[in-house]
Amino acid sequence: MVMADKPQYRVIGTRPLRPDAIDKVTGRAQYGADTRQSGMLRGYVLRSPHAHANIRSIDTSKALAYPGVKAVITAADFCLPGQTVADLPDLTTNILAGSKVYYHGQAVAAVAAISDEVAREAARLIDVDYEVLQPVLDVREAMLPGAPVLHEAMRTRTPEGPGAEPSNIVAHAVVVFGDPEAALADCDVVVEGDFSTRMVHQGYIEPQAATAMWNPDGQVTIWTAHQGSFPARQATATILNHPSSKIKVVLTEIGGGFGGKIAVYLEPVAAMLSKKTGHPVKLQMDRVDVFEGTGPTPGTSIRAKLGATKDGNFKVYMADMAYENGAYAGTAANYATMVATACYDIEHVRLDGYDVVVNKPRTQDYRAPSSPAAAFAMEQLVDQMAEKLNMDPEKLRLQNSSREGTRGSMGMPFARIGHEEIVQAALDSDHYNSPLEGPNRGRGTASGYWFNVGLRSSVNVTVQPDGTVALSVGSTDLSGTRTSLAMQLAETIGVDFEDVKAAVVDTDSVGYNDVTAGSRVTFGTGMATYEAGKNLIAAMKERLATTWNVPADDIQFEAGKFSSPDGSKSGTFKEIAQLVVGRGPGLTVSGSVNAGFLQGGGFAHHIVDVEVDPDTGKVQILRYTAIQDVGTAIHPAYVEGQLQGGAVQGIGWALNEEYFYDDNGRMLNSSFLDYRMPTTLDVPMIDTILVEVPNPLHPYGVRGVGEPPIVPPLAAIANAVAHATGVRQYQLPMSPRRILQTTGKIEE
Amino acid sequence: MSKHHVITRINGEQVEFLTDPGTSLLSALRDQLGLTGSKEGCNNGNCGACNVVLNGELVNSCCVLAVEINGAELTTIEGVADGDNLHPLQQSFINDAALQCGICTPGFIVAAKALLEREPDADEARIRHWLAGNLCRCTGYDKIVQAVLDAAPEMRAAARA
C-alpha cells in the first residue's frame, strides 16, 4: 500500500540483487570464525559452573605448564597498578570475573595455545577455589527483602533518592501522566492481568568470534563479527586501558546479531592474550558458551490494568513492570516505560519500572528491547477490553490510536506516524476478512512499537576514474544495508545502482559510527550517505567550473545531469566524473551526521490464525500477516524479510523459547535441540503488507523497519489462543505443557 | 596420539591429509583444508549450517569424524557452483532475497540441492519437512522456501536434458 503523496524515485523502491550475495551463496564470505592470521594461536575461555559464588583464588600454574600453552590470563591481568580484581568495573568483570561470579557460564580465565584442543585441555587444569553462594533466579523473589544480594554496594535508585539498604533492585522508574488513580475510579470498564515472560536468546546462528593482534608498538588490530566497530573499539580500549586510536577494529561478515552482539566478550580477552604471547589469537564461542555466557533478553513480570469508558475510550493504563537485568545493572524496565503505551492515546498513565539483578547472564538488547513483553500485557488487555465491550478489537484500537501530535509514553508528541493506517490496513486485509472455520481455531491481532533511533554516522564516497563510485561504510551490515545505502547514494547522485560499490571498512578508514542497532543504519547512515551525495555533487560542480569556465553556483544538477547555465554543455554524472576525475586528481568526499536520537517511531500490527490441539497442547500457526508502517521501503524485498524474520522470532518467543534453570541456577537447555527455535516446519509463509507513511525526518522518508515486527507476535498469538480455547494466556511460552496446564488437562 | 592418513575426493578433486582420530569433519574442512564455507552454528547436529553431502547422503559435518571420509566422495558448498556458473539454487537464493546475514545459507543450499536432486517435484510441505534440520534466525524461512520452489523447475529441466 502506497500513500498518494509518495514521491517517484528512480532507484529507491526497486529490488536490485545485493552485491554481497554471491560470496554468501558460494561459501566465500568471511565471518568471525573464518579469520586466519599468520602464526595465529587459538584461545579458550574457562567458565563458571556456579551461578553465584565468591572466587577465593585462581591457580593457573598447571595450565601454564601444559605443553603447547602460551599464556593464561584472569581478571588480574586487567588491573592497573595498585588495583585489585575487586576494584574492576562491571564492564571488565563481565568478560573475566573479578572477586565474584554472578551467573553460570560467566568467563573466569582464558588460555592461548597452539591449538583449540590444547587450550581446552589446559583450561581444565586451572584451579578455581569457589565459595558457592545461594543464587536468586526469579525477578519478583529477587526484589523481596532477605533475598540473596548480588552486589553489596547496590542501592536502589528511586524518585526519592537512593535506598538505604543493599538491594537487587537497580532502579525504580516512575512515569505519571494525568491523575491515574482518580481516573480509574471513573472508568466504566477495567481489565487487568498478571503477565510474565521468560528469558530468551536472540539466537543468532553465528557464535561470537574475535581475533586480535597486539603489535610490539602498541598497535592493536581486532577482527570481529560485532554490531558496532567503533563502540567495540571504545569498550575494548576502556577494558585494556589502551588508547582507542591504537586499536583498529576490522569487521568481518556477521552471522546475525539482533542486539546480542553489541557488548564485547572476546575482543579484550583475545587482545590481552595476544599482548602476552606476541601472536595473533583467535577466540570463538561454541553454542553452549553463547547461551550461557552472552546476553539474552530479560524475563519479565508485568501487572497491568486498562480502564475505559463504556464507549471504548481508553482513559487509564497502569503497569508495574519488573525486568530481569541479569547479573549487572541495566535499564530494561526503563526502556519499557518509554514504549508501553505508545500505540494509544491515553490521558492517565502510571508506569512503575523495576530493573532487577538476578543470577543469570547480564541481559542485552533483543530487537525492540523491552517492548514485546510490555505489548504482551497491553495488547491482551486491549483484547479483553474489546470482549467486555463487545467490540471488534481492531476498531477499538483504531478508535484509541496514537497519531501525529499524540504524546507517547515519553511524553513527547509524535511526528507523522502510521499506526492508524496499519490498523486500517488490517481491517481491509484479505486475511482479516476471511472467515476462520473449524474447531479449536482462533484469530488474534496485536500492535507494537519501537521508537527507532538515528545517532551518528559517517561514510566516504570515492569517485573512480571510470565514473563509478565506491561507498565506504562504517556501520555493520547485518541484513543488507550495504545495498540499501548504495541505493540511496545512487538515487542522490543520479547513477545506476550497479555503479555504486559499497563496502564496510575498518575504524581507521571512516568517521565515527554508532552501533548498528535501533533500526538506525538505513535511516541514520542513510542520511550520512545522502549528505555525502550532496557534498559530492557540490565538489563535482567546483571541478566542472574550471573545466567549463563558468561559476560553480551557476551549474545545474537535475535528474542525474550536470548542465552549464546556457545549456550548451551537459553530461551525466558518469560522463562528468570521467572528465573531472578520470583526467584529473582523485576525489573523495564524506558525509557525517548526527541523525538525532528519535526517528519518529515505527509501528507494526500482526494478524495470526492458530489451531490448538486439545490433546497435545500444541499451537499450530495456520496463517500469519505482518503489517507495518515502513516509511519508504528502499528495497521492498529486504523490508519484507525484516517483517517475516521478526515475526518468526516472535512466534518462537511466544510458543517455545525459554531459559530453563535448575535450583542451583545452572542452565539446563543450552543447545538448539533443547532451546527450541522455530524451524521451517513450525511456520507458514508469512504474508506482509507494507504501508508507506514517509518519515518527515528523513530525506527519502525512511523509517527503521527491523525492530517493530518482533513486538506484536507474543500478544497476537496469545489473543488467538484465547479465542481458540477460551482461556487467556498470562505466561510465556505457550508451550504444549503450558497450554495443557491452563486448559485443565494436566496439573500445574 | 597417532595421526590418520585420509585420502578422499572433495568437490571432484583428490585430497590427502593427516588428522587426529577425534577431529570432526567440520574442523578438518575449516581448520586444515581451508574450506570455511561450511559453518559452525552448534557443533552438535542441530542447526545444519555445516551440511555437506557424503557419498550422496546429506550429513552434518560436525557429527562426522574426519577419518570417516577416507575413500569417500564429498561435496561442500564450495563445490555447488560450476566454475563461474552459479547453481540454480544459488541464483534463486539471490533473486528471491532469501538471505540476510547469510551464515545459514551454505547449509540451506547444500541441503536443498540434496533434496531436489532426488525429489525434483518436491512441494512446499516436502521442502519444509526436509529443511527442518536447518535453522535460520533472520528470514522467517518464507523467502528460503520460495527460493527452493523457484529453483526446482530449472533443476527438473536440467535433469531431463
Added chain:
Amino acid sequence: MATVIIPAVLRPVTGGVTKVDAAGSNVREVIDDLVRQYGGLRDRVIDENGVRPEVFIAVSGHEVFDLATAVAPDAEVNILPAIAGG
C-alpha cells in the same frame, strides 16, 4: 516560562518532580535555570561542551543539537535518556 519534563532517570535528582517551570529564551538559558533550581542536575543534561551524550533534548517535539536554539515562552522542553535498541 518553559515547562521542562524531567525523565524518570533524573527524577531522583528532582525528588520525583516531573515538570519544572524554567525561564530562558534559548535552550542553554532554560537548562541553566533548571540547574539553578536543582543543583544535582549540573552536568547531567548539558556541560560546557553541549548536550550530554546520554540524554537528548527536544523542544516542542523537535530534537535540538544547538543550545542557542530559541525556546518560546510556552514551549515544552523534553529531556530524554538516549538509548538505542537491538
